Amino acid sequence: MQKIRAVVFDAYGTLFDVYSVTARAEQLFPGKGEALALLWRERQIDYTRIRSMAAPDGAYYKPFWALTVDALRYAAERLQLLLDPALEAQLLKEYACLSAFPENLGALKRLRAAGLPLGILSNGNPQMLDISVKSAGMHGLFDHVLSVDAVRMYKTAPEAYALGPKAFGVPAGEILFVSSNGWDACGATWYGYTTFWINRAGHPAERLDVSPSGTGHDMNDLLEFVRTQGAAV
Amino acid sequence: MQKIRAVVFDAYGTLFDVYSVTARAEQLFPGKGEALALLWRERQIDYTRIRSMAAPDGAYYKPFWALTVDALRYAAERLQLLLDPALEAQLLKEYACLSAFPENLGALKRLRAAGLPLGILSNGNPQMLDISVKSAGMHGLFDHVLSVDAVRMYKTAPEAYALGPKAFGVPAGEILFVSSNGWDACGATWYGYTTFWINRAGHPAERLDVSPSGTGHDMNDLLEFVRTQGAAV
Structure with a gap:
């Protein structure tokens, strides 16, 4: 793996x-x-x-x-x-001005403490992401806040997903892409990321003939998944 | 015009x-x-x-x-x-095995009688379109039944809309593209078709910064629009 x-x-x-x-x-x-x-x-x-x-x-x-x-x-x-x-x-x-999900801040800090660089890759435009990150108390946690605005194509376009490997200088398969949107997790899997679907709503899997690398209910399940990938979080 | x-x-x-x-x-x-x-x-x-x-x-x-x-x-x-x-x-x-809307058969026949070649341009694959056309009693009314299957890209991709001008040998602006899906009428307008949105459900216009050339409630309104374009139907 x-x-x-x-x-x-x-x-x-x-x-x-x-x-x-x-x-x-x-x-x-x-x-x-x-x-x-x-x-x-x-x-x-x-x-x-x-x-x-x-x-x-x-x-x-x-x-x-x-x-x-x-x-x-x-x-x-x-x-x-x-x-x-x-x-x-x-x-x-x-x-x-949205809030963070309750467990998110703690989980992000543990990932950082484990030495993992963190990023955002969003459909949101930069100004809106900037406000949201600050509003949710997440300022300073991310190495890269990436917006599809840079390529003028929304997810699931490959140009959008390409922003991650480019910014981190790491192949997609060595980046864990996390989304609570099933279709987004599938799109990122197609692109080549290792992926985790946070299925907060308990929805069925999207029938797109592709499966995220992992699935869980919240960010704590994500930490567990990251441990299975060999990181000490 | x-x-x-x-x-x-x-x-x-x-x-x-x-x-x-x-x-x-x-x-x-x-x-x-x-x-x-x-x-x-x-x-x-x-x-x-x-x-x-x-x-x-x-x-x-x-x-x-x-x-x-x-x-x-x-x-x-x-x-x-x-x-x-x-x-x-x-x-x-x-x-x-769907039915046709009640006024459709009559309207299609009047368009044909006016000398206008007719076609279908659908997301549906050819086999499914073939069954639907027969099931709705529309066999023989269309010069071209076009499926996006030929280009493996769904609407609103330009490759999909390009099928119309290619099949009819007529520029998009001289083809009237008709859809009851607002987004489809908008996509075809972007591509360059003259367009008519059959707004059967009475929905508001999609906010896509583009407007179909005409809008009406049913196929009878379409006939009226075609008359304004100079055809004797």
Whole structure:
């Protein structure tokens, strides 16, 4: 088995807990908040894919924060919710300033203490990632905060996944890529990373004819997996 | 305004009414059928995109029918529905043998009578399209039944949309591309087609910074649009 020489994390839903967005949406639109948050997230990801697929040269690329605004407006309109600028600002602010999942900070520190360089590889654009990292109290923990903005192609494009090996100077197979999105863990596996799917929601495996190298429920399970790869964490 | 010299249709949801699938799902899983049909459709499209994006050379391409089976199994597992082979076969058979929307046959015949060559450009693989066309009583109406299977890239990839102009020998701008999927109408507009979005569900426009050339509620509205383009239908 290849020795892991760095760990790279997806950001939204993996490091940062997006649940507070749903809670705020429910507070602002009682009975409709969960539907709003779901459709918002769905369109946010759809728009990354539709735009990346339509132009391999990134011609229809738009930064993730702008897509996040587009997707929120679409979702509100479709659900016939009146999203005035003040309400929109509240929801977007919630998205900008997310919390970390409770076990994450401790787990990241243990990985660092074991001598593993850490990184983020996210669809998020650099400014939004910068705010999120600080907001979650993770400032200074990462050697590289990588955004697909550098290549104008969203995951699962190989150009996006290529950012990790390039930044760390390590082959993909010796980098552990961690995501709570099943499709992202699969995409990274295709690319050649060693991968770990944090299946927080207990969903079934995506039927994409590829399996992440490891799967668990939270970041503590990730530490256990890293130990099986020979690291002393 | 460019004169329309051919009309190309998306298939599933545009020509073929997929509602019967939801009805059958609801019959087989009372109270859960709509959720099953929605998640099935969502994952079906997700898988086309995840696979196409991950490999511009089509390395992770899998035919649409196989993805449709994968997506159904995922959706049933996630909703904790016991999908035994007999139930699965019933749902898949429903998907294979769809009806046409009621006004479609008449509208297609009027377009043909006006001298417009017609085509299909679908994510569906050729065998599945062949069965669907016959099942919906549309055999013989189309000059070209085009499947993205020929290029192993799903819409919104330019390779997929390129099939239309290539088959008809007409520039994209002189072909009217018709879809009931907003994202598909947007993708075709980016590619350069004249486009019409049949917004049957009355959804808001996708926020993709591009607008179809025309929009309407059904195929009769499409005929009206074609008249504005100078064709006598």
